Amino acid sequence: MAALPSAANSVTVRLVAPARATAVSELTGVVEQAGGVVTGLDVTASGHERVRVDVTLMTRDPGHADEIVELMRGVEGVEIGKVSDRTFLMHLGGKLRIESKVPIRNRDDLSLIYTPGVARVCMAIAENPEDARRLTIKRNTVAVVTDGTAVLGLGDIGPLAAMPVMEGKAALFKRFADIDAFPICLDTTDTEEIITAVKAISPVFAGINLEDISAPRCFEIEARLREELDIPVFHDDQHGTAIVALAAMRNALAVVGKRLEDVKLVMSGAGAAGTAILKLMLHAGARHVVVADMHGVIHAAREDVVSGDHPNQTWIAEHTNAEGFTGTLAEALAGADVFLGVSAPNILTGDDIATMADDAVVFAMANPTPEVDPVDAAKHATVVATGRSDFPNQINNVLVFPGVFRGLLDSGSHVLTPEVLLAAADALAGVVKDEERNATYIIPSVFHPGVAEVVAAAVAKTATSTGAATAGSAEAAKAP
DSSP states (O other), X not given: OOOOOEEEEEEEXXXXXXXXXXXXXXXXXXXXHTTOEEEEEEEEEEOSSEEXXXXXXXXXXXXXXXXXXXXXHTSXXXXXXXXXXXXXXXXXXXXXXXXXXXXXXXXXXXXXXXXXXXXXXXXXXXXXXXXXXXXXXXXXXXXXXEOSSSBTTTBOOHHHHHHHHHHHHHHHHHHHHOOEXXXXXXXXXXXXXXXXXXXXXXXXXXXXXXXXXXXXHHHHHHHHHHHXXXXXXEEIIIIIHXXXXXXHHHHHHHHHTOOTTTSEEEEEOOSHHHHXXXXXXXXXXXXXEEEEETTEXXXXXXXXXXXXXXXXXXXXXXXXXXXXXXXXXXXXXXXXXXEEEXXXXXXXXXXXXXXXXXXXXXXXXXXXXOSSOHHHHHTTOSEEEESXXXXXXXXXXXXXXXXXXXXXXXXXOSOOOHHXXXXXXXXXXXXXXXXXXXXXXXXXXXXXXXXXXXXXXXXXXXXXXXXXXXXXXXXXXXXX
């Protein structure tokens, strides 16, 4: 599947061109012939014979951008100046900053905010630790924690290189849920050290968002932190993906007139995301599920399952594949109603999808290259979804993690339960109304107004009603 020009690979080229009538059209023609897309033309200076122009264009990748710039250089009379990568400009100096919410104008302000007045607030918290939610940033602050070992599409790049992703995550928290989040990139991959570090910083935060930590360590880290902390711990790679996938699945099955309880669901991927999706699908009522990993379909007689060396695969074998199917992923697809992939690129073909049942649903969510070409899949399946923004039905975690944490913080929740995850999925699915739902619209846009609020309300209500939070703690968290 050939990459298309996108804003993520856009550049601005500052150049000087002759002030002839055809100069601009010559430049745009060169860009378009080379497969680029011009999105902006700004004249920044002009004289009798020359004009300075900033040309902004989308390209496929950095190499494509270099190629187009060289072609622009070949236009008669054009002098190329600075070429700016707009993505790098967006990240220049980082994407976050800290600002005081209160003015510091004089000695009175200083005495209230800091010494001596602050001592009274410190002692109030020492006497009643719950007051920290009311009197500090704890009430609205989340830690985005990673070790940089499983960054989406990039793999193990380490904590420093993971920082731009974590900053971006924090920016999304603020944009969609007005939550103050901060990146915590740990320079260790040791499970115990990560757990210890997160526990040590936890007093500052009302929630922990684990991010891009490789499996299987992520399972133990999350389980231990949930057990040992009194604030909710959410692994977005697992549970964010699972919530959005279930929400989209609810609507996809409604489009084709099938029920989750009845369909044969074939999954590819048994890592963090795949396991979380599986568990939430089972919790939601799925009964006929087969899961494959890189070694084929997981079943009770498989060597790594029998040996017990891989507890996650053993758990999957115990809870899926009741018929004991032992073939390949492609063979398992025959007659299946649903394919859901969170694994590797290009492992299936359109011919494989053609063997599925009528009105099939395909979620090929590997990023940036799906398990099967969406165009080929759509020739045989009724509903196709991916993780990409350039196809309909994008499965994107940003649809849920801001709202989930908004609801957890508003309810003063201390834990995160399967019931809360299910409530978030159902709330997100409900954003797409019956009259709006069709094969190309099963999940709302990340910019759909009110998504975070709807998810947050469902999470807060469920957290309170199931005992994960109390009305008292919620009111304490919100109190002035």
